[in-house]
Amino acid sequence: MERPDPTKLPATAWAVLGILAFGEELTGYEVRQWADHVLRHFYWSPAMSQIYSELKRLEKVGYAVSRAAVSDDGRGKRVYGITASGEAALAEWAGRAPVEPPVLKHGPMLRAWLGHLSTPERLREQILEHRADTERELAEADASREVAARFPEWAYPELTIRWATRYYAAQRDLADRMLADLAELAEDGRREESA
Numbered sequence: 001m002e003r004p005d006p007t008k009l010p011a012t013a014w015a016v017l018g019i020l021a022f023g024e025e026l027t028g029y030e031v032r033q034w035a036d037h038v039l040r041h042f043y044w045s046p047a048m049s050q051i052y053s054e055l056k057r058l059e060k061v062g063y064a065v066s067r068a069a070v071s072d073d074g075r076g077k078r079v080y081g082i083t084a085s086g087e088a089a090l091a092e093w094a095g096r097a098p099v100e101p102p103v104l105k106h107g108p109m110l111r112a113w114l115g116h117l118s119t120p121e122r123l124r125e126q127i128l129e130h131r132a133d134t135e136r137e138l139a140e141a142d143a144s145r146e147v148a149a150r151f152p153e154w155a156y157p158e159l160t161i162r163w164a165t166r167y168y169a170a171q172r173d174l175a176d177r178m179l180a181d182l183a184e185l186a187e188d189g190r191r192e193e194s195a
Contacts, residue, residue, distance in 0.1 A: 009057070009093075011100075015043055016054040017063055017082060017090050022153065025069070025079035028052050038148065038157050041141045041164035055080050063089055112178065120186050124179065131175035138168035 019034045020026060026034070028051050035046055046054075058064035063086030069079045082090070108130040115123050141164040148158035 009061070012044065012046065012050065013054045013057055014090060014093050014097075015039060016046075016051060017058055017086055018094075020058075020064060020080060020082040021087060021090055025067075025081040027077050027079055028055060031055070031080070037144050038161060041137070041144065042160050042167070058086065062086070108175075108178075112182075120182060124182055127175055127178050127182065131172055131179075134168050134171040134175060138165060138172065141165045141168055 015035070016031060019031050019039070028048060031051050032046065032048055035044070035051070039045070055064060055066070059066060059080075063083055064080050065083055066078050066080045069077050071077050108126055111118065111126050112123060141161055145158055145161040145165060148154040148161055
């Protein structure tokens with residue numbers, strides 16, 4: 001079987017390798033927990049199948065290794081760790097790979113953009129729902145940040161979660177501004193004129 005070209009790894013593979021770079025051997029499930037605890041606040045929340053695919057890909061290129069282990073309850077498990085070449089490649093990628101602009105897919109704004117096909121009441125409900133979701137994400141990010149702040153080796157993950165809390169606060173404030181804009185639009189009667 002042909003070995004994958006390590007220079008063509010997707011960013012998700014680098015993210016999984018990054019989780020392993022914190023020095024612990026982890027199961028695929030633990031990688032997922034780490035991603036859900038930290039990465040989801042600024043990058044992605046992967047499916048278990050995606051994590052295992054990336055772990056296998058990283059093993060094929062020699063950036064990760066796995067071994068059979070026994071869990072505390074006596075059951076078998078597979079743990080993964082980063083190799084020296086994986087750590088060097090990850091440092092190279094983090095330091096030299098081009099920084100792509102973030103991809104924004106904002107469902108609530110797509111609905112606002114299509115507001116002429118809705119009602120002001122429904123748009124307001126959708127923005128309020130988005131605001132509530134943002135408040136929940138803000139609380140979860142803040143809780144994750146507090147946990148990360150307890151561990152000196154998580155100084156940089158804590159910084160990214162701190163950024164996430166600011167991001168969610170900004171999203172909440174933008175939702176509030178959109179609600180005010182919708183109210184202003186309704187007062188102006190512009191929606192009725194454009195119908």
